[in-house]
Amino acid sequence: MYKIFLLEKLPFLSDYLGSLKEDNFSIITFSETDKALQSIEELSPQLIVLGVDVKESDLINFLQKIREKYSLLLPVLAVLNFYSSINFEQLRNLGVDFIVKPFTLEEFKQKIQSLLGIKQQCFVGEKEDELINKLRPYISREVKREMQNIFKKILEVL
Structure with a gap:
């Protein structure tokens, strides 16, 4: 079973990820970056998904701490709004992959599978x-x- 940490304040992504539970995914949801950071060591997720509603300063701080401790071994997927003002370059420099809304459930699922190395397909x-x-x-x-x-x-x- 693949463990995915979901960090978001509003339940948009949890609805999407809920449909992946049948595909051997365990979704653990957090609304605060501090709690997610504390749980990484104990629960060992294979992927972290970041919601669009996390404050940018919290997001960057969270990502910097992840990269300091886990380097690029722990993949991170940021879900961004089309009109997001977040600094894409800074995310890229922190080794974050991202997907821009709107997207379909299938596109989201493919992105997650690609990051987890489940399907060896060329996206x-x-x-x-x-x-x-x-x-x-x-x-x-x-x-x-x-x-x-x-x-x-x-x-x-x-």
């Missing part, structure tokens, strides 16, 4: 135009160009 990221089309209802014409630049950076990380 081919969506092209910029495909991502733009997927998110078109949320994008105004004024920001389309800016979003294309952001997606280029995201795709470089993926």
Whole structure:
């Protein structure tokens, strides 16, 4: 059984991850970074999933402590909003993988399986135009160009 720590304040991701319980996943949810840090040693998770609602300063502090103690051995997946103001470069430098909402349950599941090494499949990221089309209802014409630049950076990380 794979143990996944979920750090979030609102129950959005726990609903998504709840559907993975049938696939041999154990989900342990935390709403505070301190409690999650204390439990890592005892419970030995294989993956940490970070919700969009965790304050950025808490998130960065949490990630720095994880990397100091566990290096890159413990994979971390951050779930970010499309309009997130979080510093992607800083996350990347801390060895964090991320997925941007909106996404399907299948995309989320594939990302988790990929990080856990469950399926040895090559994940081919969506092209910029495909991502733009997927998110078109949320994008105004004024920001389309800016979003294309952001997606280029995201795709470089993926």
